[in-house]
Amino acid sequence: MVVVDTRNCTGIRGWPPGGSPVLYADRLRNHARACATPVPMQASTSIDRPRALAGQVALITGANTGIGRVTARRLAELGAHVFVACRSAQRAAAVIEEIRAGGGSVEALQIDLADLGSVRACADAFLGRDRPLHLLVNNGGIAGGRGLTASGFELAFGVNHVGHFLLTRLLLERLRRSAPSRIVTVASRAHYRAGGIDWEAVRRPTASLTGWPEYQVSKLANVLFSAELARRLAGSGVTTGAVHPGVVASDIWRSVPWPIRPLIKLRMISSEDGARTTLHCATSAEAATQSGLYYDACRPRTPSERARDETLARELWSRTERWVA
Ligand SMILES: NC(=O)c1ccc[n+]([C@@H]2O[C@H](COP(=O)([O-])OP(=O)(O)OC[C@H]3O[C@@H](n4cnc5c(N)ncnc54)[C@H](OP(=O)(O)O)[C@@H]3O)[C@@H](O)[C@H]2O)c1
Numbered sequence: 001m002v003v004v005d006t007r008n009c010t011g012i013r014g015w016p017p018g019g020s021p022v023l024y025a026d027r028l029r030n031h032a033r034a035c036a037t038p039v040p041m042q043a044s045t046s047i048d049r050p051r052a053l054a055g056q057v058a059l060i061t062g063a064n065t066g067i068g069r070v071t072a073r074r075l076a077e078l079g080a081h082v083f084v085a086c087r088s089a090q091r092a093a094a095v096i097e098e099i100r101a102g103g104g105s106v107e108a109l110q111i112d113l114a115d116l117g118s119v120r121a122c123a124d125a126f127l128g129r130d131r132p133l134h135l136l137v138n139n140g141g142i143a144g145g146r147g148l149t150a151s152g153f154e155l156a157f158g159v160n161h162v163g164h165f166l167l168t169r170l171l172l173e174r175l176r177r178s179a180p181s182r183i184v185t186v187a188s189r190a191h192y193r194a195g196g197i198d199w200e201a202v203r204r205p206t207a208s209l210t211g212w213p214e215y216q217v218s219k220l221a222n223v224l225f226s227a228e229l230a231r232r233l234a235g236s237g238v239t240t241g242a243v244h245p246g247v248v249a250s251d252i253w254r255s256v257p258w259p260i261r262p263l264i265k266l267r268m269i270s271s272e273d274g275a276r277t278t279l280h281c282a283t284s285a286e287a288a289t290q291s292g293l294y295y296d297a298c299r300p301r302t303p304s305e306r307a308r309d310e311t312l313a314r315e316l317w318s319r320t321e322r323w324v325a
Contacts, residue, residue, distance in 0.1 A: 052283060054079035057131050057178070059171070061111060061164065062140025064091040066250030067186065069098075070275035071137060071282070076104025078283065080135070085111040085122055085167075087140075113140055113163025114149035116324060123170035132178035135282050136171055138164040138185040138222075143215040144255030146206035153323075156214045157202040161221035166324045168229065172238075179237025180288065183229060184281045187222035187242040189296060192304045194220035197316060211255065221316055223294055223303050228313040230292025239291035241281035246297070248274030 053075060063072040063084035076082045076099045084099075084106060086092035092108045099106040107129075111122035126133070141160045149158030168183060175181045194216040201207060206214050226242035233240065249268035253261055280298040281287045287295075294303040306312060 049078075051079040053134075056080045056134040057083070058135035058137065058282070059083040059085060059109070059126060059133060060137035060139050061085045061113065061167070062087075064088065064095050066252060066271050067245050067248055067274040067278065068137070068139040069095045070271045071139060071278050072106070073099055073102065073104070074275060074279055075135070075282065076106055077102060081105040081107070081131070083107050083109050083126060085109040085126075085140075087112050111140075111163075111167070112150075113159045113167075114151065114155070116151040116163070116166055119163050119166045120170065123167060126171065127174060133171055133174045134178050134181045136168060136175060136181075136183045137278060137282060138168065138183070139278065140164075141186065141218075141252070143190075143252050144211045146208075146211045148205040152203060154202045154204060154214050154218075155206050156211060156218040157221065160215075160218035161225065162320060162323065164222070165225060165320045168225075169321075169324070175238050176233075176236050181238050182282060182288070183226070183238065183240045184278055185222050185226045185240070185242045186245060186278060187226070187294070188215075188219040189244040190216045191219040191223050191307055194304070194306065196306055197221065197312070199319065220304070220307055223307040224309075224313040224316050225320075226294070227292045227303075227307070228310075228317045231310075231313075232317075233291070239288060241287055241290070241292075242294045242303070243277045243281055244294070244296040244301075245274040245277055250274065 056079070058075045058080045060068055060072050060075070060082065062068040064086040072082050072084050072095055082099065082104065084092055084095055086108065087110070089108060089110060096106050096108055109122050109125050110118070112118040142156060145155050147155040149155055149162070151158060151162070153162050164185065175183065197217055197220065202217070208214060223242045226240045230240040246269045248271055249265040250271050253265065256264065277295050277298050281295055290300065293300040294307065295301060302308075
């Protein structure tokens with residue numbers, strides 16, 4: 001099998017609304033082409049073993065569409081009991097039906113990652129089921145949006161980082177008690193473009209016109225969080241991994257205007273292929289022996305210099321801890 005190699009991808013620069021949509025379309029097309037070198041995807045040992053996850057319990061956010069939907073379905077096919085934590089019960093209905101039609105076991109939870117009250121209610125609802133938790137997949141996310149979350153964070157940072165930080169913290173004791181267990185956080189190679197974290201800016205509405213610089217910062221936070229979590233969980237039997245899924249033709253591009261959107265999606269990989277690196281981290285024997293790494297195309301890869309900055313990771317952790325207290 002082959003996937004698109006996004007390792008040389010540096011992300012897409014924002015489009016000025018005053019600029020030319022034709023030039024922007026060109027830029028996006030060139031970007032997708034630059035990413036489109038097929039590379040062999042490393043086989044993931046347990047993914048192809050039937051019922052490899054029988055008896056395991058998994059929880060995944062943002063599972064109603066895109067990469068999360070495929071991941072949830074594959075985990076259920078492998079025998080896991082899957083909790084799909086979605087913003088809308090209505091939008092979650094299709095994935096639940098799909099999993100049940102395939103003989104899988106699934107339950108829905110409601111979560112709005114932008115609202116810390118909703119994140120707490122979701123964790124309470126899960127913990128109240130009195131189930132173990134062997135796998136948490138922090139997958140849900142937005143890109144290219146603008147605003148401030150209900151809990152007072154820049155939109156991408158609040159949803160992609162702060163919401164998942166709190167959810168993970170609230171479920172950590174259950175993950176520890178269920179060890180060996182894993183936490184997979186879907187980050188992005190967009191993190192390479194983040195210049196750092198402006199602690200004031202992440203508490204204000206999105207400043208850029210496109211929301212992409214803020215998305216890059218939120219994804220840097222995902223990689224820093226996953227690595228810091230691994231250090232804090234050392235020896236506990238709970239391992240972590242941060243993932244770049246590839247450049248995937250999912251709904252994440254909803255903020256890119258039509259007709260550019262369908263054009264750029266032509267060169268992207270499918271959500272099926274986009275879910276492979278998450279599934280590798282979630283299920284392979286190899287990834288179970290590793291923690292705190294960043295993966296791209298099912299292989300560990302060196303994240304950006306900033307993402308390897310342990311001082312920054314500790315500061316992000318302590319600040320986020322205070323924010324969600
Ligand atoms: N697609 C790519 O090329 C790409 C590349 C690198 C990284 N990623 C990452 O991959 C992950 C999955 O993205 P995707 O490509 O599959 O995008 P997607 O199709 O847009 O799916 C995103 C999911 O996140 C959910 N979500 C968004 N805001 C939420 C909120 N406030 N509370 C709860 N759920 C929320 C969405 O729910 P709704 O349907 O209700 O909005 C949806 O289920 C994201 O973390 C993204 O950053 C994607």
